[in-house]
Amino acid sequence: MSNLHLDVKQMIIEALDLEDIEADDISDSDPLFVDGLGLDSIDALEIGLALQKRYGIKLKADSDETRQHFASVNALVALIQSQAEK
C-alpha cells in the first residue's frame, strides 16, 4: 500500500465517520459503493467534498467519468496522481 493509498483510505474513514473500520480493512481494488465497502450516494458527495478540501480536486457531480473515479481506492489514487501531474 503506497502512502497515497493510505492517505486516501484515511480521508475516507475520517470524512465518513467509519468508526469501526481501519485503513487495512479497505481494499485497494474492491468497489467502494453498494458492493464492497457498501457506501451510498451521500457518501459519494462527502468524498467529493473531501477530495476538494484535501487535494483541491473539483469534480462534476453526475458524469460517467466521476463514477469511474469513485469506483475504488485505486481509481481515486489514479485521479489524484493525474491531477498532480497537471
Add this chain to the structure above:
Amino acid sequence: MSGFRIQSWNAVAPGLNCPEDWRNWLQAPYLLDTQLAKIPLKQIPPLLRRRFTELGRCAAGAALPLLEDIDSIPSVFASRHGDTPLTLSLLEGIAAQQPMSPTGFSLAVHNAVSGLLSIARKDVSEVTAIAASEQLIAHALMEAMTQLQEHERVLCLIYDVPLPELYQPYVTTEPFPFALAMILSRGTGECFQLAQQQSAVHAEVSELMAMMKCLCGLEEQVCFSGTRGSHWQLCKADPEQV
C-alpha cells in the same frame, strides 16, 4: 374520539434505560448527566448507525425495543427543537465560509431521524414529523390519535436534546437528552383520554416529568398548559368510555 390506549412504552435519558429505571428515579430523583452514554443500537447495521447523532440515538434507543416484533407501523416523530447542535455547527460552517457537509445537511432536517429509522427497519409506513413550541407531548398525542382512526396502532415518539449554550438564554428545556416512545392502540393497553381544558393549571414539574409520572402510575393525570393557545389534560380513563 378523544380516547386511546397505550399498548407499551419505553423511555431513555442518561442513566435511565427502561420503565423500571424511570419509576425508581421519579420516586427518588437525582441530577442526570447532560449527555447520553453511547447507546449501542446493535439492531442497526454499522454503515447506517454512524449517521445517528445523539438525538437519533436517543430516539432510536427508546423506540427499537418496542418494535422488535412489529414489521410495520405508522409513526409520529415529535421534537421541539430537532437536531439543534448539528444545525448550529452547519451555521457556524457557513459563517466561516466552509463548504457544507452533505451528510450533515441531510441529517439536519426535522424528519431525518424518522427517515433513518424507516431505512434501518425497512418500514415504508407513513411518518409524520412535527414540532411544537409548547405542549409538545399533547400535540404529538393528538397527531397520533388522529392516525389511530386509520390504523390499528401508531408509534408516537417524543424526543429532544439540550440546546447548545448559545440558545439557552432564550428558552427553558429539559437539561438532559430524552426520548419517550409509546405505541398507541385502538384495542390493547391502558386507557387514556385527552381533553381540552378551559383554563391553565400551574405545573410544578415539566411536561415530560408529569407525563412520565403518569405513565409510571405515580399520578392519575397530566395537564399540558401553555402560555398561549389551548390547554389540555391527559387522564387515565374507564375502558368503557374509550
